Amino acid sequence: MKTFFLSIVCLMCVVLSVNAQKYVTRTGEVSFEASVPSFEEVAAQNKEVSVIFSENGGKLAALTFMKAFRFKVALMEEHFNENYVESDTYPKAVFKGGVKNFTKAMLSAEVKECELIGDITLHGKTKKVTIKAQLFYKDEVLHIKGDFKVKPEDFDIEIPSVVSSKIAEEILVTFDFNLKKQ
Amino acid sequence: MKKGIVIALFIVLCLGVVSYLYIYQGHRDVSSEKPEVTISALTLQTELVENPDASLEKYLDKVIEVSGKVTEMADSTLVVDNSVFCSFANLPMVKVNDAVIVKGRCIGYDELFEQVKLDQCLIK
Numbered sequence: 001m002k003t004f005f006l007s008i009v010c011l012m013c014v015v016l017s018v019n020a021q022k023y024v025t026r027t028g029e030v031s032f033e034a035s036v037p038s039f040e041e042v043a044a045q046n047k048e049v050s051v052i053f054s055e056n057g058g059k060l061a062a063l064t065f066m067k068a069f070r071f072k073v074a075l076m077e078e079h080f081n082e083n084y085v086e087s088d089t090y091p092k093a094v095f096k097g098g099v100k101n102f103t104k105a106m107l108s109a110e111v112k113e114c115e116l117i118g119d120i121t122l123h124g125k126t127k128k129v130t131i132k133a134q135l136f137y138k139d140e141v142l143h144i145k146g147d148f149k150v151k152p153e154d155f156d157i158e159i160p161s162v163v164s165s166k167i168a169e170e171i172l173v174t175f176d177f178n179l180k181k182q
Numbered sequence: 183m184k185k186g187i188v189i190a191l192f193i194v195l196c197l198g199v200v201s202y203l204y205i206y207q208g209h210r211d212v213s214s215e216k217p218e219v220t221i222s223a224l225t226l227q228t229e230l231v232e233n234p235d236a237s238l239e240k241y242l243d244k245v246i247e248v249s250g251k252v253t254e255m256a257d258s259t260l261v262v263d264n265s266v267f268c269s270f271a272n273l274p275m276v277k278v279n280d281a282v283i284v285k286g287r288c289i290g291y292d293e294l295f296e297q298v299k300l301d302q303c304l305i306k
Contacts, residue, residue: 026295026297048269048289048299061294063294065292067242067243067290068299068301072207074206074208075205075206075207087243090244178185
């Protein structure tokens with residue numbers, strides 16, 4: 001009898017662990033745009049973002065390497081790394097949070113609006129964010145994309161007054177993650 | 183007088199060219215850089231896990247060569263010894279289980295996947 005219960009418990013554990021499905025990518029995309037009309041484009045793209053989404057509780061973690069942001073102008077990339085985000089000291093930006101009110105039923109081919117709630121840590125500062133996003137699941141790939149705005153001062157990034165007119169006050173961040181079922 | 187104007191124009195032109203070249207200098211070319219260090223994929227991972235601060239300083243943004251076996255391939259990326267993730271501009275011509283030496287730029291340690299990340303990679 002004891003072994004019978006034990007095997008049921010074991011079976012339940014197996015079922016639960018199978019249920020806690022994960023979706024991952026190491027090549028997610030994050031880009032930002034801080035251009036001001038009639039000035040040089042201030043934009044960069046990063047295609048090396050690591051993201052893990054866990055079906056259990058709808059948790060999402062994304063890790064972005066600051067050094068992997070590529071600009072059109074090499075000098076801008078250098079200034080971004082050295083003077084603004086100080087990527088030698090703070091090499092990554094992290095989002096930790098989850099999809100609000102996530103249910104397994106949301107994993108369908110139909111595009112659904114959702115909210116990501118969590119913390120962004122960048123340049124040594126952490127900020128709570130609520131991000132509108134779209135989500136759909138097709139051919140074993142979970143697509144999550146959206147955009148949001150941040151301000152440099154939210155993360156203690158100082159923009160010198162000489163260039164402040166050439167950099168937008170609000171920076172538009174766009175993300176696009178295609179997570180494969182693991 | 184005329185000579186003065188010509189010289190002034192010439193100086194302005196020179197300054198213009200120099201500042202243009204400075205502002206629009208080329209991107210770093212990882213493929214032409216000499217690697218600072220050649221290391222096995224597993225050793226690199228161990229170093230970054232055990233001593234993150236010192237080894238980040240040593241490897242971050244540096245061009246390095248990593249050796250090991252290809253354990254995973256997808257699109258234009260591959261993983262060496264399950265410990266170093268490398269992304270390429272073009273699909274690398276190797277197969278899983280091939281012994282490789284990959285040259286690339288270290289962009290950091292990925293705690294989510296417990297792998298070191300290299301970008302702008304080339305197969306040696």
